[in-house]
Amino acid sequence: MKNSGQSRIKSIGWGFGLCDMNCPKCYSHAGSGRRAPCYAIEELQAVADKICDAGVTDINYGTGEFIMNPNVVDLLRYIHDRYPAVKQAVTTNGATLKLIDKALLRHFHDVDISVDFADPETHNRSRGHPLAWKWIIEGLKILEDLGMEKSIVTCVTGTHTDKDLLELLEFCELHDATGRYNFFRETGAQKDLPGLVVSAKRHWEIIRLLVKEGVVFESLSDPLLAAIFGKANEYGLKGCPCGQVSCRIQKDMEVTPCVYLGGPLWSAGNIQKVSLASVYETDPFRRIRERYPKECRECKYGDVCRGGCASRAYLSGGDLNLRDVYCPFLAGPEVMEIVEEIRELGIKTGTGTEKVHDGYLCTIMHRRNS
Amino acid sequence: MRGRLIAFEGVDASGKTTLAKSVCQTIESTVCVKGQGNKETVVGRFARRHPSTFVFLFELLVMYLTFVRSALKNGKTIIHDRYYYSIMAFPTALRWYNQLFFKLFQIVLPKPDLVVYTFADTDEIIRRLKALSGDNRFHEMLINDPWILDYEREIFMKMLSNAKRVMFFDTTKRSVKQLTEAVIVAIKDLK
Numbered sequence: 001m002k003n004s005g006q007s008r009i010k011s012i013g014w015g016f017g018l019c020d021m022n023c024p025k026c027y028s029h030a031g032s033g034r035r036a037p038c039y040a041i042e043e044l045q046a047v048a049d050k051i052c053d054a055g056v057t058d059i060n061y062g063t064g065e066f067i068m069n070p071n072v073v074d075l076l077r078y079i080h081d082r083y084p085a086v087k088q089a090v091t092t093n094g095a096t097l098k099l100i101d102k103a104l105l106r107h108f109h110d111v112d113i114s115v116d117f118a119d120p121e122t123h124n125r126s127r128g129h130p131l132a133w134k135w136i137i138e139g140l141k142i143l144e145d146l147g148m149e150k151s152i153v154t155c156v157t158g159t160h161t162d163k164d165l166l167e168l169l170e171f172c173e174l175h176d177a178t179g180r181y182n183f184f185r186e187t188g189a190q191k192d193l194p195g196l197v198v199s200a201k202r203h204w205e206i207i208r209l210l211v212k213e214g215v216v217f218e219s220l221s222d223p224l225l226a227a228i229f230g231k232a233n234e235y236g237l238k239g240c241p242c243g244q245v246s247c248r249i250q251k252d253m254e255v256t257p258c259v260y261l262g263g264p265l266w267s268a269g270n271i272q273k274v275s276l277a278s279v280y281e282t283d284p285f286r287r288i289r290e291r292y293p294k295e296c297r298e299c300k301y302g303d304v305c306r307g308g309c310a311s312r313a314y315l316s317g318g319d320l321n322l323r324d325v326y327c328p329f330l331a332g333p334e335v336m337e338i339v340e341e342i343r344e345l346g347i348k349t350g351t352g353t354e355k356v357h358d359g360y361l362c363t364i365m366h367r368r369n370s
Numbered sequence: 371m372r373g374r375l376i377a378f379e380g381v382d383a384s385g386k387t388t389l390a391k392s393v394c395q396t397i398e399s400t401v402c403v404k405g406q407g408n409k410e411t412v413v414g415r416f417a418r419r420h421p422s423t424f425v426f427l428f429e430l431l432v433m434y435l436t437f438v439r440s441a442l443k444n445g446k447t448i449i450h451d452r453y454y455y456s457i458m459a460f461p462t463a464l465r466w467y468n469q470l471f472f473k474l475f476q477i478v479l480p481k482p483d484l485v486v487y488t489f490a491d492t493d494e495i496i497r498r499l500k501a502l503s504g505d506n507r508f509h510e511m512l513i514n515d516p517w518i519l520d521y522e523r524e525i526f527m528k529m530l531s532n533a534k535r536v537m538f539f540d541t542t543k544r545s546v547k548q549l550t551e552a553v554i555v556a557i558k559d560l561k
Contacts, residue, residue, distance in 0.1 A: 295528060298532050300531060329527045329530070332527060333487060333527070333538045333540070334489070334538075336487075336536070337539065340537060
């Protein structure tokens with residue numbers, strides 16, 4: 001594969017695959033009892049050298065539970081010692097926090113804890129594990145004792161009611177944590193569960209709920225929201241960060257521009273065999289970077305939004321040249337009315353965060369301080 | 371100070387005329403313009419007899435050049451019940467010559483400072499159309515082929531994505547008085 005020029009990739013999500021939970025909504029088909037390739041520490045170190053030497057500044061370990069995968073703790077230590085400027089973070093269900101050596105836990109710049117619901121029973125059910133909630137609470141206690149930076153991430157689905165979301169806001173506040181929302185994407189890996197997809201109307205109702213609750217949006221790296229609320233220039237990006245400044249190393253070491261877009265169609269090659277610069281120039285990465293749906297070219301937000309989140313567009317209709325399904329102009333006047341109401345209420349934004357997830361994928365980070 | 375151009379848009383029976391009239395009656399120093407098939411003008415009467423995209427666009431241009439432009443210069447607020455969005459939302463507007471004329475006319479016709487877009491769901495629109503008295507062939511067409519409403523909505527949304535400022539109102543949710551107040555606040559904010 002040709003290696004022409006430099007990669008602009010700064011953030012990498014690295015997934016290993018093995019997990020101790022059984023979430024039916026999992027986008028990657030991870031889960032207890034499922035298999036994932038295992039790598040020797042030398043193999044992981046070689047990949048770390050390759051990506052860190054190519055200018056990557058942030059790495060987040062997600063997809064599967066970090067600690068359940070062999071040699072990853074040594075990888076954490078290796079990157080920390082050899083590349084101290086590289087920020088490492090983890091998205092965990094709490095198990096890693098409980099099991100890892102506390103001194104090593106400090107090697108993470110920040111920690112993202114996955115909480116689906118603030119109600120223990122509902123969370124356990126959603127995770128398919130009876131101890132899921134217990135690990136959350138214990139994990140948060142560990143982070144609080146260590147005084148570490150943290151966020152609470154929720155995969156928001158169509159089953160979340162306003163009450164659930166308000167409880168989650170309270171939970172974040174109680175633990176002095178940033179809240180982070182990823183809206184559920186139907187990647188095809190999930191079990192056939194109805195009602196998980198969040199409609200455009202519901203998505204904007206949720207944003208309105210957050211605004212009414214007075215949250216400050218610490219980060220809006222979702223291009224659609226950033227464009228509509230005039231925050232796009234913070235990242236100096238046009239469109240989705242995926243494939244531009246961030247990418248994903250999947251559990252089989254295949255590199256894809258976006259966490260939600262997997263499989264041969266989106267693979268830019270195996271990172272063990274190719275360089276990050278050559279990955280950056282591959283067709284899947286180029287297609288995402290050059291994406292600009294026709295309908296968006298006349299839109300006043302089009303130049304910075306560029307059709308919004310690529311995965312939401314692609315997964316909705318199998319075509320990158322479709323608009324983000326949450327685009328209010330696509331969704332219709334009823335949704336536009338909600339957007340206008342949000343604008344009238346006034347959206348409060350912060351100045352961005354130092355967290356690894358900030359600007360790494362289409363996500364929103366918020367904080368409510370009563 | 372230059373006046374403001376406010377366009378009221380939406381599919382038939384969505385409530386735009388009712389709202390536009392109410393706004394006209396409430397605020398002073400406004401000029402109210404019926405923007406399509408205006409019975410008070412020669413070109414409007416012609417357009418009613420020979421309805422087509424090009425003729426409606428021409429009517430709009432004539433109205434602009436004859437009195438809307440000078441009223442704007444004199445600081446008046448123009449309330450335009452239908453502007454070019456309505457004309458271009460109809461399926462026949464897609465024809466190449468209509469698109470060409472639209473592009474040319476846009477060089478002269480100013481973008482509205484505010485678009486007030488009224489809407490209601492299809493069932494409600496059909497109910498209102500049926501309740502309207504009179505023999506209107508176009509209304510009959512909408513009742514028989516409600517897909518045209520969906521088509522028009524889609525085109526409206528596409529065009530409004532490039533408007534300066536748009537307010538969206540579901541006319542089944544709030545009273546005319548409440549909607550009028552909201553529009554007046556927005557118009558004052560423009561100044």
